[in-house]
Amino acid sequence: MDKRVMKAKNMQQASLRSRTGKLTVQFFTYLFLIVMALIVLFPFYWMIISSLKTLEEYRLNVPTFWPKRIMFSNYAEAFTTANLGDLFVNTMIVGVSSTLLSLIITVLSAFAFARLEFKGRDTLFTLLLATMMIPGELFTITNYTTVTQLNWMNTYTVLVVPFLVSVFYIFLLRQNFLQIPNELYLAAKVDGTSDIKYLWKVMVPLALPTLISITILKMMGAWNSYMWPRLVANDEAHRLITNGLRNAFTTTSGDVNYPVQMAAVALVSAPLFLVFIFLRKYIMAGVSRSGIKG
Amino acid sequence: MVDSKQQWKAWLYLSPAIAILLVFTVWPIFNTVRMSLLEGYSGLKAAAGMTFEFGLGNFQKVIEYRRFLQCLQNTALLCVLTVPVSTLLALLIAVALNSIKPLQKILQTIFFLPYVTNSIAIGMVFAAMFNIVGSFYGTENEIIVTAGIINNVIEFFGGKPVNWINYGSTYVANITVMVVYIVWNALPFKILVLLGGLQSINKQYYDAAKVDGTPRRRVFARITVPLLSPMLAYVIITGFIGGFKEYTSIVGIFGEQMGPPDDAGRLNTMVGFIYDALSTNSQGRASAAALILFGIILAVTLFNNNVIKKHTHY
Numbered sequence A: 001m002d003k004r005v006m007k008a009k010n011m012q013q014a015s016l017r018s019r020t021g022k023l024t025v026q027f028f029t030y031l032f033l034i035v036m037a038l039i040v041l042f043p044f045y046w047m048i049i050s051s052l053k054t055l056e057e058y059r060l061n062v063p064t065f066w067p068k069r070i071m072f073s074n075y076a077e078a079f080t081t082a083n084l085g086d087l088f089v090n091t092m093i094v095g096v097s098s099t100l101l102s103l104i105i106t107v108l109s110a111f112a113f114a115r116l117e118f119k120g121r122d123t124l125f126t127l128l129l130a131t132m133m134i135p136g137e138l139f140t141i142t143n144y145t146t147v148t149q150l151n152w153m154n155t156y157t158v159l160v161v162p163f164l165v166s167v168f169y170i171f172l173l174r175q176n177f178l179q180i181p182n183e184l185y186l187a188a189k190v191d192g193t194s195d196i197k198y199l200w201k202v203m204v205p206l207a208l209p210t211l212i213s214i215t216i217l218k219m220m221g222a223w224n225s226y227m228w229p230r231l232v233a234n235d236e237a238h239r240l241i242t243n244g245l246r247n248a249f250t251t252t253s254g255d256v257n258y259p260v261q262m263a264a265v266a267l268v269s270a271p272l273f274l275v276f277i278f279l280r281k282y283i284m285a286g287v288s289r290s291g292i293k294g
Numbered sequence B: 001m002v003d004s005k006q007q008w009k010a011w012l013y014l015s016p017a018i019a020i021l022l023v024f025t026v027w028p029i030f031n032t033v034r035m036s037l038l039e040g041y042s043g044l045k046a047a048a049g050m051t052f053e054f055g056l057g058n059f060q061k062v063i064e065y066r067r068f069l070q071c072l073q074n075t076a077l078l079c080v081l082t083v084p085v086s087t088l089l090a091l092l093i094a095v096a097l098n099s100i101k102p103l104q105k106i107l108q109t110i111f112f113l114p115y116v117t118n119s120i121a122i123g124m125v126f127a128a129m130f131n132i133v134g135s136f137y138g139t140e141n142e143i144i145v146t147a148g149i150i151n152n153v154i155e156f157f158g159g160k161p162v163n164w165i166n167y168g169s170t171y172v173a174n175i176t177v178m179v180v181y182i183v184w185n186a187l188p189f190k191i192l193v194l195l196g197g198l199q200s201i202n203k204q205y206y207d208a209a210k211v212d213g214t215p216r217r218r219v220f221a222r223i224t225v226p227l228l229s230p231m232l233a234y235v236i237i238t239g240f241i242g243g244f245k246e247y248t249s250i251v252g253i254f255g256e257q258m259g260p261p262d263d264a265g266r267l268n269t270m271v272g273f274i275y276d277a278l279s280t281n282s283q284g285r286a287s288a289a290a291l292i293l294f295g296i297i298l299a300v301t302l303f304n305n306n307v308i309k310k311h312t313h314y
Helices: A003-051 A073-081 A084-115 A121-131 A136-149 A156-163 A167-178 A182-190 A195-206 A208-224 A227-232 A241-248 A258-293 B004-036 B043-047 B057-064 B066-098 B104-116 B119-130 B149-156 B171-199 B203-211 B216-244 B248-254 B270-279 B283-311
Strands: none
Touching (some): A003 B171, A084 A156, A084 A167, A084 A195, A084 A208, A084 A241, A084 A258, A084 B004, A121 B004, A136 A156, A136 A227, A136 B004, A136 B283, A156 B004, A182 A195, A195 A208, A208 A241, A208 A258, A227 B270, A241 A258, A258 B171, B057 B066, B057 B283, B066 B171, B066 B270, B119 B149, B119 B171, B171 B248, B270 B283
């Protein structure tokens, strides 16, 4: 055979081999990802189908993977057992007020650090960043005493005020503000625009994605906070949703009415998922942005 | 030139943040050190006018406390087990996700889902999955027997069911459940960061490797991992920091008693120890434990930083 033909044939074979090789790699990549995705999703699936089963069906020796009789009444029972309505209202009050106040404080501080010149600015900023390394529990011990002395126990104030300032959010927003050209600020000054107006009309709209990320993370924080509320405001009138859930279903092992418990868990998880579905972009941006701080 | 108008304006804008930070962040730092150095300090007794001697007694008491060593062991064990597993899994998933086109977005979303959950709430789901209802070894009048879905799966593959979290369960079984839950919880953040890192690697390196006919495994070891090393370092360090502060995930599965019904406190952690001391008004002991925790986190972070610096290509 001609050498050239042989070479061409070899190359063809090689490319065919590499193509089938590529296909197998692709197949196993997808297989791996899909299996992992199913494992990740399984607890959610199990939560939902368990929440719809009757107690008898849940206790079957051989589990069913789809409820025979769909029991929406579990949800009604969960809602009243855990008093989810009140807990939801409390959590929203704390979440919304702390988010609004926190946004104002964060915007003002980030603006000062990004745009204004004052003595000791960089030292102060470094000191603030250094506090991020300290575990929060270290603050809790003293703050517990402080809020007792302030007579803030069992109020909304105690759930809102101590966490209004997040150094991380100030840092995040300052980085964002720094990207906005200083010329805009100088031009606004020449026009005689006040700082507040400039912040509101220029900086805030330009930094909106970061502000939305902060809002969502802060709201999620209120929704998921557990330890501090349990210490300082665990009374009926101010209890937040995570504590309420844990208090209503204290036993986790043994003979528990799991369908109702799972319905309560699903109800508590649902708002988080809704927010995630609609605002996924902002959440993922906010979370991954924290990668800068390293 | 720093004009004075900007000076006072800056401090005005910073004043709310500084006021809150002074009360709830700066003062606690000093006060925690102070309380930890006053022997047997208690907020209640201090309010009653009692004075305390200066010394290292709190630290000594904490270290000699048997429960504390248990907490330290649990925390360290969970860290050492979960950080490597979750980092490796996240790396594999991120690399796999980065190499596909169809379905990439939807899979990425699914893998992020555990991040937007309430760790107490989903802990209760994991508890349900591992829980056994009724005596599994079947006494006669025991009718209710739900082995739990995890045990059902184990039996399906011919294994023996395990008592994971119930009365009489072993420490190894308890820790296994916690590792599974913590890894599941830790994956989303790690995948997100690593995938972001992978997507920012210049494609030219891969093209060059392709021209040279470099085998896949070599490309992974010689291009992907080194260029990803800053991100890997970041997820490992934050993983350890988060791991040493583990607490709510255990409350989610075992409840406030932090252990199976017959051995409360068996799975307690450093943070749990601090809260226990706080709830008995032993602020001195709580402060000492918090400072020890801070010291450990600092040491582990510096150690990681040093090791990583030697192997990282920035």
